[in-house]
Amino acid sequence: MSSRRSYLIRRVLHGFMALFIIATVLFFLFRLGLPDPTAALITEGLNPAEREQIRASFGLDQPIWEQYFIYLANIVQGDFGYSFHYRAPVADIIWERLGNTMILMLPAIILAYGIGAPLGAWLSWRRGSRIDTSGIFVGLMFRSAPMFWTGMIAILFFGIGLGWLPTSGMRTLPYEASSFLDKIFTLDFLHHLILPALVVALYYLGSPLLIMRNTMLEVYGEDFIEMARAKGLPERRILYAHAARNALLPVVTQLAVTIGLAAGGQVVVEVVFSWPGLGREILNSVRTSDFPLAQASFLVMAAFVVTLNLLVDILYTMLDPRVSFK
Missing domain, CATH: 1.10.3720.10 (MetI-like)
Structure with missing residues (x-):
């Protein structure tokens, strides 16, 4: 029974480690590989202050490392953030x-x-x-x-x-x-x-x-x-x-x-x-x-x-x- 329990514990820990690595790769992959998501929301008539306000409303004005730790903390709590396109919680979608x-x-x-x-x-x-x-x-x-x-x-x-x-x-x-x-x-x-x-x-x-x-x-x-x-x-x-x-x-x-x-x-x-x-x-x-x-x-x-x-x-x-x- 002890060998079975230790085996299951190891497998669960390996699973969490795999998810942590995947979450990290996804975070940097999408932020560094995709265009600015606020570009579709910013029109030519907006001044720089209003554009920065839009970016700040989505938390994109913060350093990338700070966004990363906020992202990990939110995932642990089951919060996947807010959709830029639907303007709704990602979890609901x-x-x-x-x-x-x-x-x-x-x-x-x-x-x-x-x-x-x-x-x-x-x-x-x-x-x-x-x-x-x-x-x-x-x-x-x-x-x-x-x-x-x-x-x-x-x-x-x-x-x-x-x-x-x-x-x-x-x-x-x-x-x-x-x-x-x-x-x-x-x-x-x-x-x-x-x-x-x-x-x-x-x-x-x-x-x-x-x-x-x-x-x-x-x-x-x-x-x-x-x-x-x-x-x-x-x-x-x-x-x-x-x-x-x-x-x-x-x-x-x-x-x-x-x-x-x-x-x-x-x-x-x-x-x-x-x-x-x-x-x-x-x-x-x-x-x-x-x-x-x-x-x-x-x-x-x-x-x-x-x-x-x-x-x-x-x-x-x-x-x-x-x-x-x-």
Whole structure:
């Protein structure tokens, strides 16, 4: 128990250190790499005193090192600053956009991995057959196809050609939602979700399918598989109850990384389908030099990846008892 506790403490400390480094890099990257964000707010008619007053209202008149320590202190308190573009707290904008992104990405990822992992295990059982070749081809095709291309084809076929599904947005305009739950728990929202979620699911389908298939082929050569066959166990039981459990570790790792990156959204999908998510907001914040919003968005995405990697390390010990706490 003590080794497990010390291992978890080390992993948590490593996670905080990684987030500290990422936060520092983001701070200097956006401040030194982007134009002056107040340039869009300053008109030719303003005198120098009024221009400096605008800069001071956003704290940009202070030395860079002082801005840095204020930035770190605010992050610890959960304060991401004030958006230059929206003139609103960054935290409010991020949580709203993040919610929109996750209700798009999570169903798509669950669908992709829920189908891809079992299908990959089944293809490994049919290795060398036409079904195996076809499955690999389909997985590689959707994984290699640019998502904007797949999205536009889906829009042209299902949206414009057949007219079955809407092609943009989360809801049919105009609409008024009293709350976030009221916005998503409607048939109209589900109607808008189907097409972008399907495009994302098809893109991610190839990863669990191919990883699971290749790992299963390696597991088939293990001694415990031969022992199970010697006992006369049915091949299907050996496939899913014995081989698949040991082949899940790489898939779980990839799933955690995928969910972590999904926090930032798929910019291409959100732009193509006009989905008001965090990915599209990151793109807009970089365009407008709104670095409080941009750096906070990237930091939230990094926090998702670090947290999920920690959870995966814990889950590893449950899936494979051979994993040691070192």
